Amino acid sequence: MRTRRTTLTLAAAGVLLLAAACGSPGSGGGDDGGGTSSASAGLSTCEPVAGDQLVVLTDDKGLQNADNVIPAVNAQAATDDPDLVPLLDSVSESLDTSKLIALNKAVDIDRQTAADAAAAYIQDEGLEASDPTAGSGKDVTIGAANFSESSTLAELYAQVLRSAGYTVNVQTIGNRETYLPALQSGEITVVPEYAATLAEFLNTKVNGDGASPVASSDTTETVAALTALGQDAGLTFGAPSDAQDQNAFAVTQEFADEHDVATLSELAETCGGLILAGPPECPERPFCEPGLTDTYGMDITEFQSYDFGLIGDAVRQGKATIGLVLSSDGSLAS
Incomplete structure (x- = not known):
């Protein structure tokens, strides 16, 4: 995966106001993997599902800005x-x-x-x-x-x-x-x-x-x-295209099929105990972990920190449930 626009998407001037704070694998704490339910949300814990293909969940509440x-x-x-x-x-x-x-x-x-x-x-x-x-x-x-x-x-x-x-x-x-x-x-x-x-x-x-x-x-x-x-x-x-290169959140296609989720709202309403993979600054960025919890009420019980280029692989390998990606990344091609 490319790291071509992390400074543009995660640190857009005037929008992302908080300074980066380093996270570490597991820094969100939470579920120990035994997983029958999420105590904080009362939802069934949805374990990560490994798979080769990532699918971006629709940002149906408009967390991300329109980077057309x-x-x-x-x-x-x-x-x-x-x-x-x-x-x-x-x-x-x-x-x-x-x-x-x-x-x-x-x-x-x-x-x-x-x-x-x-x-x-x-x-x-x-x-x-x-x-x-x-x-x-x-x-x-x-x-x-x-x-x-x-x-x-x-x-x-x-x-x-x-x-x-x-x-x-x-x-x-x-x-x-x-x-x-x-x-x-x-x-x-x-x-x-x-x-x-x-x-x-x-x-x-x-x-x-x-x-x-x-x-x-x-x-x-x-x-x-x-x-x-x-x-x-x-x-x-000129005219804006419909193409957007912006922050997005992806799960494996296998996970999406198993839990019948296509949007971030559906994931938040269906699953608790989520493991989020993102760059080290994600826990402090309003368009990353705080946005998922504040805008969507998502139950994230563990955060795993990765270099940006390794996030997609962490999700594919079943180490994390959901990960921050770029919406136009070539690896998302089916």
């Missing part, structure tokens, strides 16, 4: 070139989380290059531009953050624009603190972004670290807040 993939564009470039954003929007309109998972699997697990995975996707989705001359004589620089999903998304944008006749350069620039000033200045033209994370990044830059969050689980509201903040930052945005 969205093209962020230099505002002046978008004004000067009315063909640019509609071409980027064609990527957004085609993309959902399951397709993003498949793209990440192609690159991170099947070891295709980002360019090859993007080319196959564009062909399968029929995303080649209808007018191959719309961008003739126009140069575009697309920035990518330094993790593979961002590189793949940048290649999607680049290849669609090239099919319209643009001359496109893709640059891997690093983290948001590095590439955002370049996007604002026009040194780069477009960057694939994440709605909630960027909204909170801009929010704290404008209003300070203690600013009230503007992102939520509602995509429309989050993008509206992002758009307003972008206006003063020299940014505009």
